[in-house]
Structures are given as structure tokens and as C-alpha cells.
Amino acid sequence: MRINTFICFLFLSHFTFAQLIEPDIINGVKIQPITHGSVVLETEDITVYIDPYGGAKKFSSLTSPDVIIITHAHGDHLNKETLEGINISKATFIIPQSVAEELDDNMKKNAIILNNGDTTHIKDIKITAFPMYNLPDDDTARHKKGWGNSYVLQLNNKNFYISGDTEDIPEMRSLQNIDVAFICMNLPFTMTEQQAASAVLEFKPHIVYPYHYRGRPAMSNTELFKKLVNEKDSSIEVRLRDWYVK
Numbered sequence: 235m236r237i238n239t240f241i242c243f244l245f246l247s248h249f250t251f252a253q254l255i256e257p258d259i260i261n262g263v264k265i266q267p268i269t270h271g272s273v274v275l276e277t278e279d280i281t282v283y284i285d286p287y288g289g290a291k292k293f294s295s296l297t298s299p300d301v302i303i304i305t306h307a308h309g310d311h312l313n314k315e316t317l318e319g320i321n322i323s324k325a326t327f328i329i330p331q332s333v334a335e336e337l338d339d340n341m342k343k344n345a346i347i348l349n350n351g352d353t354t355h356i357k358d359i360k361i362t363a364f365p366m367y368n369l370p371d372d373d374t375a376r377h378k379k380g381w382g383n384s385y386v387l388q389l390n391n392k393n394f395y396i397s398g399d400t401e402d403i404p405e406m407r408s409l410q411n412i413d414v415a416f417i418c419m420n421l422p423f424t425m426t427e428q429q430a431a432s433a434v435l436e437f438k439p440h441i442v443y444p445y446h447y448r449g450r451p452a453m454s455n456t457e458l459f460k461k462l463v464n465e466k467d468s469s470i471e472v473r474l475r476d477w478y479v480k
Contacts, residue, residue: 252292253479258473261413267475268286268287270310280301281298283303288316289319290315299324306332306381328348329345330383332381350363351363364386366382368401369401384398394413401429402432408437412437417430418447424446432462
């Protein structure tokens with residue numbers, strides 16, 4: 235009977251929890267890739283969901299969020315279906331104005347709106363909003379300057395950069411003291427591998443995760459990105475993870 239019960243538990247667990255890749259731990263911060271542009275950062279004291287997407291099932295085995303950070307209002311970053319299935323009862327939302335205009339009232343009531351350049355503190359986290367946009371920044375841009383935010387989070391004395399959807403803009407190239415960077419590279423909306431590598435070589439984070447690399451018509455070549463970075467600077471650690479694991 236015990237064996238049958240255990241087998242039943244394993245069977246149910248398989249369908250209850252989505253498969254996630256193994257997390258990394260950097261200076262006491264657990265880094266859990268979710269999918270596409272979504273990642274969870276967790277310390278002993280606080281859990282941060284960034285652009286939760288892909289369905290609530292992907293988050294079902296994780297601690298409920300204290301903070302939910304959203305970069306902009308496109309559906310693969312502000313995903314209401316996913317948010318509605320997550321326990322947000324204790325969560326503070328960190329968002330740009332464009333997201334505030336789209337959020338339901340029960341979520342917006344616990345929101346802090348940041349414009350590019352603004353900073354806030356929640357518990358022991360310092361969160362600063364930076365620009366994210368396409369070049370040229372004109373009427374053709376899918377992401378215009380000021381419409382969304384990239385973010386730098388200071389957790390356990392380490393600086394984590396979340397690019398959101400951006401090209402290799404001057405504000406990213408001028409970043410300093412970034413320990414961990416999550417860098418997008420999907421066409422036709424963000425960067426090529428070459429653009430992303432060039433930007434990373436400019437601001438020199440210690441560790442880089444290529445993420446948000448599903449594009450049209452195909453995935454970006456993260457191995458090429460790694461090669462381009464490390465041929466010119468082998469001190470930058472490029473960590474390749476499968477953000478689209480089934």
C-alpha cells in the first residue's frame with residue numbers, strides 16, 4: 235500500500251508541478267529560470283518574481299512572491315492569466331506607468347510606479363528603474379523610451395540587471411558594477427547576438443544569462459553570443475540555460 239501511495243504521489247506531482255531547470259545560487263540568492271523573460275530571485279528573506287509568464291503552474295512549487303517586478307505591458311511580460319493564478323496576497327508590484335494602466339485594481343492597489351531613473355527600497359532590496367527601448371527611438375519603435383523599465387536589483391550586496399526588452403542602448407552600455415545580467419536577444423524586437431555581445435563587452439557584468447531568446451523565425455543562437463563575448467573577454471562568465479524546457 236505504501237509503495238502504491240508513493241507511486242500515486244509521484245504521478246500526481248508530475249502533473250501538478252511544471253518542470254523547471256536546476257536553479258543557481260549566487261551569494262545566497264537563488265536564481266530560478268522560469269521561461270522566456272521570466273525569472274525568480276529568492277533570498278532567505280524575500281522572493282521576487284520578474285515578469286511572471288507561462289502559466290501559474292510554472293510557479294506552483296515556488297514560494298509566493300513578496301515582490302512582483304514587471305518591465306512593460308506586452309503580454310509575455312505582463313501576463314494577467316499567470317498573475318491571476320499566483321498567490322499575490324503579500325506581493326508589492328513594481329511597475330512602470332504603462333503597466334499600471336493595464337493592471338486590475340486588486341493588483342494595482344499594492345503597486346509602486348517607477349519611471350526611468352527612479353529608485354525604491356523594499357525590505358533589504360534596492361530597486362532602480364532604467365530605460366529599455368528600441369533604436370531608433372521613434373514612431374517605428376515597438377518599445378519606446380519611457381514606456382517600460384529595465385531594472386537593477388541590489389540583493390545580498392550583489393547587483394542584478396534585468397534587461398526587459400531593449401536594444402543595445404547607451405544607458406545599458408554605461409551600467410557599472412553589475413554582478414549578474416539577464417540579457418534579451420530575440421528578433422525582430424530586441425537585439426541580435428552581435429548587438430547583445432557588444433553591449434555586454436561594454437558594461438562587463440561578472441555573470442551573464444542570455445534569456446528571452448525566442449524570436450522570429452527562430453531561436454537566437456546563445457552559443458554564438460557566448461563565443462562572441464568570451465573571444466574578447468574570457469573573464470565574463472556566460473551561463474547558458476534552457477529557458478524553454480518543456
